Every structure is written in C-alpha cells, then in structure tokens.
Amino acid sequence: PHLPVFLIEEPEVGPAGSSAHPRVIDRDGVTVITPVFPATTRPAAGFGPETNECVSRLLTPFFASRGFLGPSAWPILWYYTPMALGAEPAGLTPALVVADVMDELANFLGAPPDLKRREAALLARANLVFAGGPSLYASRRERHPAVYCFPSGVEPAHFAQAAGGAQLPPELATLPRPVLGFYGVLDERLDLTLIDALAHARPDWTLLLIGPIVKIDPRALPRRANIVYLGIRSYHQLPAYLAGFDVALLPFARNDATRFISPTKTLEYLAGRKPVVSTPIQDVIDLYGDVVSIASTPAGFIAAVEAALQESPAARRQRLLSAQTLLATHNWDAIAARMWSLLTAAWQERQSALRSPRPPSALIPHAPPVAAPVGLMTTD
Known part of the structure; x- marks a missing residue:
C-alpha cells in the first residue's frame, strides 16, 4: 500500500x-x-x-x-x-x-x-x-x-555501484594504496588508539576516514601522514568513495556507547563487495561473523587486513557468496x-x-x- x-x-x-x-x-x-x-x-x-x-x-x-x-x-x-x-x-x-x-x-x-x-x-x-x-x-x-x-x-543495488560503474572521486585517485577505509560519524565510538596504532605500524597503508566529527575534540583524532580525513559525504556519494577502499574497516572501541550497536555500514560494505575487518562488536559477530574478519588487538587487526589484501580467488568467491545470502534477507x-x-x-x-x-x-x-x-x- x-x-x-x-x-x-x-x-x-x-x-x-x-x-x-x-x-x-x-x-x-x-x-x-x-x-x-x-x-x-x-x-x-x-x-x-x-x-x-x-x-x-x-x-x-x-x-x-x-x-x-x-x-x-x-x-x-x-x-x-x-x-x-x-x-x-x-x-x-x-x-x-x-x-x-x-x-x-x-x-x-x-x-x-x-x-x-x-x-x-x-x-x-x-x-x-x-x-x-x-x-x-x-x-x-x-x-x-x-x-x-x-x-x-541495505539498498544492495546502490552500494553495488562500488564494485563496478562508480567513478572514483579525484581526491582518492592519488592516495597511496592500499586504502583502508571507514565512513560514518567520527565520535566516541571509534577506537582512536587502534587507528593510530595501525597507521604507525604500517606507514605504507592509507587510512581513510570519511564523516563528520561529533561530540569529540578534533584535536583528539590521530594525526599521521598516512591518515586522511575527508569530512561528511552524502548517501548518494558513498558508493564512489567505497569503490576506493581496498579493505573496509569497522574500528569501533569496546565501550558503553558500542555495546549495543549494529552498524548499518557493515551491509553497505558487503554490498560493495569489499572485505571487512571489525573489532569484536557483538552484533557484527552474531550477524556477519561468517563473512567479516574479527580482530581485538592492533596486531590481530593488522594480520586480518593483510589476509584480506592477500585473499585468494577461491576465498573471495566464498566471501561474496556468503555476502549475497545476507543481502537477500537484510x-x-x-x-x-x-x-x-x-x-x-x-x-x-x-x-x-x-x-x-x-x-x-x-x-x-x-x-x-x-x-x-x-x-x-x-x-x-
């Protein structure tokens, strides 16, 4: 109706x-x-x-x-x-x-x-x-x-543009690869210590964070040469930016603000056919644990990202098949x-x-x- x-x-x-x-x-x-x-x-x-x-x-x-x-x-x-x-x-x-x-x-x-x-x-x-x-x-x-x-x-067709057809924004075209990306609100739910540790341990990786800074002091954000902040982008722009991710991140802290979250962007990342690495957020584990890599420490996160970057064709096919099953019902x-x-x-x-x-x-x-x-x- x-x-x-x-x-x-x-x-x-x-x-x-x-x-x-x-x-x-x-x-x-x-x-x-x-x-x-x-x-x-x-x-x-x-x-x-x-x-x-x-x-x-x-x-x-x-x-x-x-x-x-x-x-x-x-x-x-x-x-x-x-x-x-x-x-x-x-x-x-x-x-x-x-x-x-x-x-x-x-x-x-x-x-x-x-x-x-x-x-x-x-x-x-x-x-x-x-x-x-x-x-x-x-x-x-x-x-x-x-x-x-x-x-x-999720709106699967919208985010599927990231896997084919979306034109890469000029500001992403010159970023050193690989690009580890996140989009969403930058607030108290993010693990800023983890983000800083990743950037410090792997200066050859680019960490791309897209979204508004809310409720936290911008000076608290880690600042390194390989961390890029782009600010807010619209829903319609997101597939083009997602197209520039080599690995999609869910770098959430474990605190009261994240205890009950069920991040919408998880399915959006999957619809864009991106490998996803997350901290151990309970709903991510319960709903998407078969297709999202989970890591609880900086060392574990680095290892999970490296595995995603070196994913075999067979593993990629299985990941995409599992993702499609989720997208059909969610x-x-x-x-x-x-x-x-x-x-x-x-x-x-x-x-x-x-x-x-x-x-x-x-x-x-x-x-x-x-x-x-x-x-x-x-x-x-």
Missing part, C-alpha cells in the same frame, strides 16, 4: 528575527517537516521537554489543515527517539504507536539525563517495538510483549514487508479489541492511516 508518510525532523534554529515555521519538503511520497524557530527564542534546537511543546503548537495547524487530526484519522505514530514524546500535534489519536529502538541512546556521550525515563514512557504507550539488532532485542524483550528484532538493512524491501505485516496484524488486533472493526479501505478515501515517524533516525 502507498500511504502518506510524514517525517518530523528535529527542530532547528533559524535566523534571528524570523518567524517560527515548518520547513516542508515533499520527496518520493515522503513529506519531511523540519520545525524552525528563530535564534532569539528559546528553546534551542533538538527535541526536549521545552522544545516539544513549541513543536506541537507548530505542527497542530499543519496536520489539522490536512485532515489528520481527530478520531477518524487514526495515524500510525513511529518514534525513532523517545525525546520526541510530547512533540505530537494536539488532538492526534494514533491507531498504533511504534517504538523504533535503533541504538542505546542513553549510553552515548552527552545523552539527556531523562532519556531512560522517556523511553520507559514510550514503551508503555507502544503497540510494537522494533529493535535494531540482536543486542538491543535482548535488552528490550522482557520490557514489552511485542518486541521484534530488525537488524540494519535488504530494506524485505524488512519493510515484514514490518508492514506486523503493523497490519497489530492494527487488526486493536480493531478487534475495540469491537468496532473498520476495514483499512474505509479509512483510505478520507483520512488514510499515516506512517508518521516522529524524530530523527540516529546515524551509526
């Missing part, structure tokens, strides 16, 4: 003197709404107890004018962060509430102090809980009767189909419980159920 989808991004701060307004972008059937508030007013950007009240006041007339408020609308509310509780438009009566637990956000550097309390409140409201990997699933399954494990997905189309099946079943169960069954078709002509993700999906 094709339902209208509204994605509510985290609020932003606009120019001083401007008026509060929703910035609306329609793209491929998804309406992205970013609440914008003038810089001279409080609260600041991001979801929070004060911000959410302002967001709700801004969103209420927007959705009311489109007929999505009131008892007949019955939208689906889909939360990617519990910090968005209270940002919903006033008068919204959800058919279902989905809690999408993508990360253990409370373990991240600078996490709001009331995040755990807010998550408990969200789980109490939720009809369905989707956990973004085995570790998150194990930590939530006793806290709600309807928790389902949905590890990260792509976004398959995940969306399973999620939709669960949503449909939960919707029908709620209809039966209310003893006022309304077939989905009766809702569509006037006020179709809306998949309305409230919040911002976290980036790993």
Whole structure:
C-alpha cells in the first residue's frame, strides 16, 4: 500500500528575527517537516521537554489543515527517539504507536539525563517495538510483549555501484594504496588508539576516514601522514568513495556507547563487495561473523587486513557468496514487508479489541492511516 508518510525532523534554529515555521519538503511520497524557530527564542534546537511543546503548537495547524487530526484519522505514530514524546500535534489519536529502538541512546556521550525515563514512557504507550539488532532485542524483550528484532538493512543495488560503474572521486585517485577505509560519524565510538596504532605500524597503508566529527575534540583524532580525513559525504556519494577502499574497516572501541550497536555500514560494505575487518562488536559477530574478519588487538587487526589484501580467488568467491545470502534477507524491501505485516496484524488486533472493526479501505478515501515517524533516525 502507498500511504502518506510524514517525517518530523528535529527542530532547528533559524535566523534571528524570523518567524517560527515548518520547513516542508515533499520527496518520493515522503513529506519531511523540519520545525524552525528563530535564534532569539528559546528553546534551542533538538527535541526536549521545552522544545516539544513549541513543536506541537507548530505542527497542530499543519496536520489539522490536512485532515489528520481527530478520531477518524487514526495515524500510525513511529518514534525513532523517545525525546520526541510530547512533540505530537494536539488532538492526534494514533491507531498504533511504534517504538523504533535503533541504538542505546542513553549510553552515548552527552545523552539527556531523562532519556531512560522517556523511553520507559514510550514503551508503555507502544503497540510494537522494533529493535535494531540482536543486542538491543535482548535488552528490550522482557520490557514489552511485542518486541521484534530488525537488524540494519541495505539498498544492495546502490552500494553495488562500488564494485563496478562508480567513478572514483579525484581526491582518492592519488592516495597511496592500499586504502583502508571507514565512513560514518567520527565520535566516541571509534577506537582512536587502534587507528593510530595501525597507521604507525604500517606507514605504507592509507587510512581513510570519511564523516563528520561529533561530540569529540578534533584535536583528539590521530594525526599521521598516512591518515586522511575527508569530512561528511552524502548517501548518494558513498558508493564512489567505497569503490576506493581496498579493505573496509569497522574500528569501533569496546565501550558503553558500542555495546549495543549494529552498524548499518557493515551491509553497505558487503554490498560493495569489499572485505571487512571489525573489532569484536557483538552484533557484527552474531550477524556477519561468517563473512567479516574479527580482530581485538592492533596486531590481530593488522594480520586480518593483510589476509584480506592477500585473499585468494577461491576465498573471495566464498566471501561474496556468503555476502549475497545476507543481502537477500537484510535488504530494506524485505524488512519493510515484514514490518508492514506486523503493523497490519497489530492494527487488526486493536480493531478487534475495540469491537468496532473498520476495514483499512474505509479509512483510505478520507483520512488514510499515516506512517508518521516522529524524530530523527540516529546515524551509526
């Protein structure tokens, strides 16, 4: 089914003197709404107890004018962060509430102090809980009767461009080979000591790190002649940069912030047909241990990278075959189909419980159920 989808991004701060307004972008059937508030007013950007009240006041007339408020609308509310509780438009009566637990956000550097309390409140409201990997699933399954494990997905065709057809960016063309690459947020989850040790031990290797620096002091990043930082690149650019990797890295530290992560980029690397070396992140081991090399020390990491660079044709064929099996079940189309099946079943169960069954078709002509993700999906 094709339902209208509204994605509510985290609020932003606009120019001083401007008026509060929703910035609306329609793209491929998804309406992205970013609440914008003038810089001279409080609260600041991001979801929070004060911000959410302002967001709700801004969103209420927007959705009311489109007929999505009131008892007949019955939208689906889909939360990617519990910090968005209270940002919903006033008068919204959800058919279902989905809690999408993508990360253990409370373990991240600078996490709001009331995040755990807010998550408990969200789980109490939720009809369905989707956990973004085995570790998150194990930590939530006793806290709600309807928790389902949905590890990260991938758009295989997009990242397959890295294996053929993607034009190498000019800034990568002159880098000394081999190139050991990583893309993603550069934050407290990275093992900077490991990265520095690799670069020091093998000055003939280029370590390429692509992504924004967040929540850590840029001065903490290791600086060596063979470490290259490129900054953020868009999703559409990633296959071209991935094409320049000889080995793809998951150099995550072992700390509270990484205990529950299930890195989306693992499948993206595999779709790009790259050998992958990772530190012992539990979800990587559980989900991809047959195709990703795991190493826990700098010496072990160096040995795993060397083995990847010297991979035999037979070993490469087996790795690619195993990767294709994973990609067949962990792509976004398959995940969306399973999620939709669960949503449909939960919707029908709620209809039966209310003893006022309304077939989905009766809702569509006037006020179709809306998949309305409230919040911002976290980036790993």
